[in-house]
Amino acid sequence: MSNDALIVGGGLQGCAIALFLARAGWRVTVVEKNLAGRHASGVNAGGLRSLMRDVREYPLSLRAMDMWANLADVVGAAAAESCEVRLGTAQIALAMDAAELQWCEARSRSMCRRDIHSEKLIAPDALHRLLPGLSGAALGGLISRRDGHANPANAARAFRKAAEATGVRILEQCKVHDLAPKPSGGWRAETDAGAIEAEWVLNCAGAWGSALAARLGETLPIKVTALSMMVTARVQPFITPVVIGIDQPLSFKQSAVGSLVIGGGILGKPCLEGDTSFTVMDRMASSAAATVAAFPVLAGVPVVRTWTGLEGATPDGIPFIGPSLSHPGLWHVFGFCGHGFQLAPAVGEAVARSLVSGTLDPRLTPFAVDRLQPQTPRKEEALP
């Protein structure tokens, strides 16, 4: 059987794209070397955040927020329920010192100039009302009231199941050994499940995306990172918004079951070849310190678990999304830098729409895969 599209990587992005392609009538196969959603997709803080996003991601992020709000339309009612989507809990970036406060003010002015009004400055008194236990040292911050969070592992599973229900074939524990364009057009992949042919190939391989691109002769640099989170014992519900730091390694929320999920972008030790990563507690100390500095009442709350997941980070902090410049029929969609979770439904929709219509969705233009290669100017720019 020949496919319209072969997607390499069964994470959230790959499954979301597969879902929207299948809805448009495409025959799609997803190959996943491990288990679908095993790394960054299932193992992240589950933030549904537009706050402090790179402005280039805003159009996609706004669309994604609408899709999360109506997730039943995307993955079905029961699956949507399992994702524990909580929007409107707000996300707050805390300014703990004067420099961070100045940054908030500058950011706020800049966003106003761009006519983006989702994040606003928040005064200390309002901040303390929203965040019980917050240190008196907090000076203010930015709030994005519509933001919220979801359960990442369940969301990865929901998108995967929805894709399968729409006819997508998902092959887990299936490695791609060889991938090459066919002379007659289209692609042929040799995999653990045998040969798979497709008109299009989408590189949704996350932390492995760069390596896959390199096998096809393309240089798309990412830093492989092991995002780490820690989880405390359950405590009584006390905080609704998600709190993130500005210069501090701080990020925490209270999960549906009451545990505090603490991140802050601290990285563990990645092991790409071993398909795994390790928690490095020596580094988590700074994250715990930032948490306790902002919320001194939490000093006695015990951390009971940590987890890490592999992710790719690009040099400029936004993902690669777009057609390959050297291979027709190839797209790259990876390098989400630890904040791709919220974007996923919109990425799936925009990429699928671009492929099906043959016209690049304009919201994807900032993510062009050659944006970091000034030495190979685009054709139109090369003209005198």
Next chain:
Amino acid sequence: MSIVPDADIIIVGAGPAGMACAIDLAAAGCRVIVLDMQPSPGGQIFRALEANMQARPGTDELLSALGPSYKAGLALLTRFRATPGIDYRPGTTVWDLRADGTVGWLKGDAAGYLRATHVVLANGAMERPAPFPGWTLPGVMTAGAVQTLLKAGRLKPKGRIVLAGTGPLIFLLADQLRRLGVRPALIARTDRARDKVAALRRLRPAGLPALLKGLGWLLRLRLAGVAMRTGISGLEAHGRSHIESARLTVAGKRIELPCDLLVVHDGIVPSTDLAHAAGLALAWRDDDASWQPVTTRDGQAEMAPGPALTAGPCRIRITGDARRIGGADAAIAHGRHAAGAILAELSRPAATPGAADRTGVDVERSLAARPFLDAAFPPGLAANLPDDATIVCRCEEITAGALRAAIRDGAREMNLVRGLLRCGMGACQGRSCAATLARLLAEANPDRPVSPAPFRARPPLRPLPLGALAGMIGLDPDLAQVESLDDKPEASAGDDAHV
């Protein structure tokens, strides 16, 4: 490991194995740190022995009930206290362990890392978790728990007591209770006469003392008129907010016993939490329904296959019950044997020459009774997997039925089930449910081997308060270089370039 080590050897656990190992190493001039969870040395077997000796004559009745094998620990305790060069740190939990000899510790609200060129795990055993209906009810406790309450709490059970399960500890406890005038309503044993017949074939001369000891217990219990049945099955605890009755099947008949305290025991298994977290290889033992660390005879552990956090050789040895269940004498023998092996590796002469050969022989002799005991007391309460309504994960209250449903739905791996159902995500971090889940997975996929390891383990292995973590000392300056995801946008983000 680029940092100056804090000691030559760090020993985790101050039970018989840990103490014996520490004494020999310190006597040979090594710097030894001993970390132990308990407030005083002795492990579970000699728990609170020093305090109970000091509190005489008020504790005479207790000491006499606990018998000579308890008091026998005093010689070892005294040597442990008297040996210079042992930096003993009680009340300290270990929450991280790396194969390169790094140990994460917590004492009160202080935490940190310590490093040594060798680490010895002497963290003992745990009672085999055996889920049955009602096992989470207040008033259901393990035999080990009741013994701990005897030794450290100076408490004896009262009211209507039922002892259920198998293993020598049941008899020992029953005999100790007998001496205190406590008479259980029933000792309900899962083991059967035919287990004994099978076991006798494995009896070696060195195992005779254990056999005689056991027969002595049985005889005294019989003379005291304590009711005992063998071959029981189908144990259930019933009650609303506390156990009110125990139900079980005896000789094909279902009986119900009013009960205030149900004491259960299904044998003991090595505590593998630290070994597993350090990335050491474990092996599933089907006949024992448990994992055991893979070690050489002198306790040297090996790394599990696959990637590891730290590079370089594995610096960890495992001794005592944490390696092979054998009881106090075996633990002492192996603790000394492991110490000898470390001294040889450090090219230091042992305090007593020729010790290595002797301790090797002692290890063999002290473990000689095990094949007999293992055959005589096979897992009983845990022999059959629980029915669907029974809770497997005590922390998150996940039933066997929910686990089976997830497995049927395609979750074929321990960590996947954990992620889906939170089984093993609670405070105990899977200590009570991992083996049962592994067996449930094997039940559904009989063609696949039992998972070679419990849930993926990451630090902290025990709860670590945020404040303690924030103020941690002994960080590795290289590892502690915080690498963070630098994704803070410019305040006036990319004003012209990208929009």
Next chain:
Amino acid sequence: MFEPVGPAEATLTIYLDGRAIPARAGETVAACLLRAGITHFRTTPVSGAPRLPFCMIGHCFDCLIEIDGIGSRQACLSQVETGMRLRTQDGPARISGLELPGLDLQ
């Protein structure tokens, strides 16, 4: 369920939910509360079921209780101290020192 073997030398006092309980120096919080006949140390955050210690050696985490304002402490690993304030842990642990006003997002 339990009674002392020999004389119970209670030389100090701890408090559970404000109630004074005599304690012996050197014993664990778990042993002390079991002697006092406490029916449960906590209720579970999942179903609200009552729990008492099960293993007494730090493996099962069923003896969790709030000690001196800090929740989810293992009673079987904690020693009594004069004036110690315990609190039955109902469901998830409390965060002491936290005043919870009505949350408002507007």
